[in-house]
Amino acid sequence: MTETPWKLTAAEGELQILTGVGGPAAKMGHRLTIAFASWQAEVQWRGDEPATARLVVDVDSLQVLKGEGGVTPLTGPEKGVVRSNALKSLDAKKFPTITFVAEDINATPGGYRLGGTVEIHGTSRPHSVDLAVEDAGDTWVMTTSTAVVQSRFGVKPYSLFIGTLKVDDEVTLRFTARHAK
Template identity: 80%
Template sequence: MTETAWKLTAAEGELQILTGVGGPAAKMGHRLTIAMASWRADVQWRGKQPVSAELVVDVDSLQVVKGEGGVTPLTGPEKGVVRSNALKALDVKKYPQITFSAEDIDKTATGYRLTGTVEIHGTSRPQIVDLAVEDSGGVWVMSADVPVVQTQFGVKPYSLFVGSLKVADEVNLKFTARHPK
């Protein structure tokens, strides 16, 4: 049986983190869209079946794309402060990468279910990712939407005003990528 490998990077797709806000002053905060600008995914195939997948994200590539809601629009300098706070919360110097390794991949009606381990902030936990795969002519379009609870990985969500305004503990990771057939 033929073995092949796919290598995907941010050039073929995007990896975003969507945050919410919480606390009594939540209306003052921004729901953020954060892009991870440097990542790679390696998928090993045996015949027509993927047998392993690994995603490696460079935490320092975090970029604040936009902020929705809040009392005032999110400015460029504020995006810099948000980025700095996020990198500090993730302790980027000590934990420069986030990884996901799928040890088991099963075909589903809409794509594949990847069962594996995610490591964030030095903490590893089991993770299931349902990856949708769509045939779009000459390319495969893959997408996944995965909730992640920051405190389960030892990450303390950023807060202000003694916790009356804070980033929601659960964030949502959105992944999309395209690969030619």
């Protein structure tokens, strides 16, 4: 039996990045929740099992959802500045996409381990994620959370005041999607 490829987009889920804040002035900064509004994933099947998966993210679709902490709340104009700084750090004009290609997929209790390659800022590195899959009646719900170290991909985390306030090098990527059965 060969199954039709699954195609998922932001209409079926969320792709977010959660940042921390570091440096001596960390209390002044915000822990950010950033979302990508445009992404697509495709899963190829071999019989009843996923064989490969590919995720392509449009970097320019980055949106700052919220900032927690800090001395004052993160305002709308400040979100625009944060977005601009993030796009500069990611060099979005030169590297307009982030990709993850998994060609080694193995069943685990409660889901799958996806082993593959992630490419950010033109740099590719091996990466594995544990994807939880839940039967929600008429849909499958897939979730994962994984850490990514920006500097391993040539991305310099944004900083202010000569590094006394900076985005943590390690960020957390959180993915959730639903697919109809």
